[in-house]
Amino acid sequence: MATRLRPSSKRCAVIGGSGFLGRHLVEKLLERGYSVSVFDIRQSYELPGVTFHQGDLCDKQALLSALQDVSLVFHCASPAPGSDDRKLFERVNVVGTQTVIQACIEAGVQKLVLTSSASVVYEGTDIKNGKEDLPYAKKPIDYYTQTKIEQEKLVLGACNKQKGFLTVAIRPHGIFGPRDPQLVPILVDTARRGKMKFIIGNGANLVDFTYVENVVHGHILAAEHLRPDSPICGKAYHITNDEPIPFWDFMSEVLVGLGYAAPRFHLPYRLVYGLALLLWLLSVLLRPFVAFKPTFTPMRVALAGTFHYYSCQRAKEHLGYKPVVSLKEGIACTVQSYPHLKSGA
Numbered sequence: 495m496a497t498r499l500r501p502s503s504k505r506c507a508v509i510g511g512s513g514f515l516g517r518h519l520v521e522k523l524l525e526r527g528y529s530v531s532v533f534d535i536r537q538s539y540e541l542p543g544v545t546f547h548q549g550d551l552c553d554k555q556a557l558l559s560a561l562q563d564v565s566l567v568f569h570c571a572s573p574a575p576g577s578d579d580r581k582l583f584e585r586v587n588v589v590g591t592q593t594v595i596q597a598c599i600e601a602g603v604q605k606l607v608l609t610s611s612a613s614v615v616y617e618g619t620d621i622k623n624g625k626e627d628l629p630y631a632k633k634p635i636d637y638y639t640q641t642k643i644e645q646e647k648l649v650l651g652a653c654n655k656q657k658g659f660l661t662v663a664i665r666p667h668g669i670f671g672p673r674d675p676q677l678v679p680i681l682v683d684t685a686r687r688g689k690m691k692f693i694i695g696n697g698a699n700l701v702d703f704t705y706v707e708n709v710v711h712g713h714i715l716a717a718e719h720l721r722p723d724s725p726i727c728g729k730a731y732h733i734t735n736d737e738p739i740p741f742w743d744f745m746s747e748v749l750v751g752l753g754y755a756a757p758r759f760h761l762p763y764r765l766v767y768g769l770a771l772l773l774w775l776l777s778v779l780l781r782p783f784v785a786f787k788p789t790f791t792p793m794r795v796a797l798a799g800t801f802h803y804y805s806c807q808r809a810k811e812h813l814g815y816k817p818v819v820s821l822k823e824g825i826a827c828t829v830q831s832y833p834h835l836k837s838g839a
């Protein structure tokens with residue numbers, strides 16, 4: 495009788511492995527002796543030791559062929575938050591995640607690690623040292639966050655020790671680092687258009703920014719601690735640099751490092767938020783006639799003007815987590831990695 499071999503514990507798949515975080519994760523997994531299958535709708539690079547499977551995660555058959563003999567899956571695929579496309583977020587983050595769970599169970603995968611987001615508890619108002627027991631946001635700031643909440647609930651709810659399917663969610667916040675397509679490029683674009691002169695609010699609001707290698711470290715620790723007898727099964731973990739910094743100090747350090755002036759003039763938070771809301775409303779009303787995308791959306795203004803930093807205590811206790819790269823080192827590596835974004839380049 496043919497016996498089904500237990501998949502090697504060093505064989506894993508990264509769904510979304512062509513993306514910013516996904517590719518850093520793949521590189522670290524290879525370094526640690528894992529063999530990696532990447533599943534993504536696009537292939538953005540080639541690396542020895544990586545098998546690419548191009549497909550949409552809503553397609554179960556495509557997923558099943560990528561998950562053959564895989565014991566561990568990292569799910570870090572999502573549409574970009576800036577797209578604000580409700581149907582796309584629901585299709586990929588909710589329906590797609592259900593498909594990922596079904597495919598994992600059918601393929602005999604034992605562990606699923608989800609990249610969630612600390613923003614699942616954020617409603618646009620201050621969060622100071624937030625712990626994982628904060629309730630999910632009742633009014634999430636956008637469709638992206640709304641579907642990240644649903645996605646996290648699905649993955650954690652699927653954890654089943656009896657059936658040998660274990661799940662955990664990592665909640666990073668404000669990921670930055672080399673090849674980030676979002677934070678630094680948007681910041682520089684805003685500076686180049688002369689719009690980074692102002693500080694929204696008094697500039698004292700502390701925020702977490704997390705260097706990508708620390709996020710990768712948190713994911714791998716979670717995968718390696720995920721066992722039936724461990725307290726981490728079905729739980730969520732904040733992973734940050736554990737060095738909250740005033741939002742505008744972080745932005746200024748990156749800008750100055752790239753040769754741009756730091757923002758200097760203060761504007762009242764409520765005034766900017768009100769203007770951003772008005773502009774957003776206008777852009778929605780005028781959408782059938784003219785397409786314009788305001789830089790200062792209400793969501794960005796809230797993120798720039800409120801406190802949102804989170805406790806990593808649970809990750810420290812259960813996973814032995816400790817950031818491996820400090821904020822200072824992370825900012826230096828990031829700035830160095832963007833020669834084409836330097837002022838005058």
Ligand SMILES: NC(=O)c1ccc[n+]([C@@H]2O[C@H](COP(=O)([O-])OP(=O)(O)OC[C@H]3O[C@@H](n4cnc5c(N)ncnc54)[C@H](O)[C@@H]3O)[C@@H](O)[C@H]2O)c1
Pocket residue numbers: 509510511512513514515516533534535536549550551552569570571572573574586590609610611612642665666667668669670675676
């Ligand atoms: N960047 C941040 O600050 C941040 C913070 C917290 C959480 N996260 C989460 O981390 C994860 C990775 O984010 P990132 O910044 O690397 O984004 P990214 O856009 O660089 O990577 C996402 C990847 O998912 C892939 N993808 C999208 N739709 C897909 C589909 N239908 N089927 C297969 N692949 C698909 C994309 O092609 C891309 O390669 C996401 O789940 C995001 O929600 C990001």
Ligand SMILES: CC(C)CCC[C@@H](C)[C@H]1CC[C@H]2C3=C(CC[C@]12C)[C@@]1(C)CC[C@H](O)[C@@H](C(=O)O)[C@@H]1CC3
Pocket residue numbers: 575611612613614666667668669676677680681684789790794795797798
């Ligand atoms: C125009 C300026 C006021 C600001 C320019 C920088 C912003 C583009 C970034 C600053 C904080 C960033 C951030 C995200 C997107 C980019 C910023 C707004 C997220 C919303 C991306 C999605 C993640 O899940 C969120 C998280 O929980 O980490 C990010 C929060 C910070």
